[in-house]
Amino acid sequence: MRGLPRDLHPVAWWLWAIGLATAASLTTNPLVLLIIVGVVAFVVSFRRADHPWARSFRFYVWLGxxxxxxxxxxxxxxxxxxxxxxxxxxxxxxxxxxVNGVRLLGPVTREALLAGLYDGLRLATLVICVGAANSLANPKRLLRSLPPALYEIGTALVVAVTVLPQFTQSIARVRAAQALRAGDTGRVKRLRRFLVPVLEDTFDRSLALAAGMDTRGYGRSGEASVAARRLTGGLLLGGLCGVGVGVYAMLDQTAPRLLAAPMLATGVLVAAAGLVAAGRRVQRTRYRPDRWRAPEIAVVVVGLTVAGLGWWVSHHQVLIAYPLLTAAPEVSVAALAAALLGLAAVLVTPPPAVLR
Structure with a gap:
């Protein structure tokens, strides 16, 4: 299944990371969250390629x-x-x-500190999972894989996602340039000499990427009649309303059950029809389109399985998923399996292609 070295489909890596992030969002157990962070770091260290965006993972760790x-x-x-x-x-x-009910400073209990630590660790795990997807997936190939209807939005997203990798490259270049010349030794002046060229170079490279994509026809729309545009907008708006009502009914147990799963499914179908209709007016070609193979499918299955096990633990082992603040957290076999199963991504995927 692993085969020769090659870059995996970017959507597969994003779905794997979303599966781990879903499992992390369903628990505040610090042991489980730390294991997920370790699994994500292990997979990134073994499966990220030698691309500029692959070097931004440590910045997401610092954000966490x-x-x-x-x-x-x-x-x-x-x-x-x-x-x-x-x-x-x-x-x-x-x-x-x-502002009754809000207290500024005052006595701080151990339980309050633990609650902040658990919540912060869960948020940090989500950020690190997103950073793993950004480090493993090629953003330009991800843009090619988007549906035609989302191509204009995808162009802006790719430019936004590449800002942080460009930031890391700019830091390395500015450091190398400043090491070759003398300058101010004070902390404030040295920081200003460092930040200004880094930020300027980062935004210049991102804008250059956007201009290059625009000149090559990215996001170009075909001609469509007024009736077709109205039909597309109506389908997308109706699907969005259906999804919103369905999600609200799923969360609110007092709402009629007819507005829950049936309305959610109807909204998804209508939104999908709107995306198909909108994609017909976008004309573009693909050179060597990315294909889904056995490693991609296996990685997605691993991510979905991790999310499913995390959901099962949160509903059937509540004290494991959400430990009490007055007792030491514990880990069950199911929770440990859900956290460690993400390591299977290393076993079922080929090594990344090496740039020469």
Missing amino acids: VIAVVLRVLWRVILGGGYPGEVVLDLPEIPLPDF
């Missing part, structure tokens, strides 16, 4: 660390609101009566 720190600080600043053992007794700042 910042998210954890900010979440804990948020609990400290707002006092937490969790009863328990006080570990940090800060003076409380009085607030006006119209």
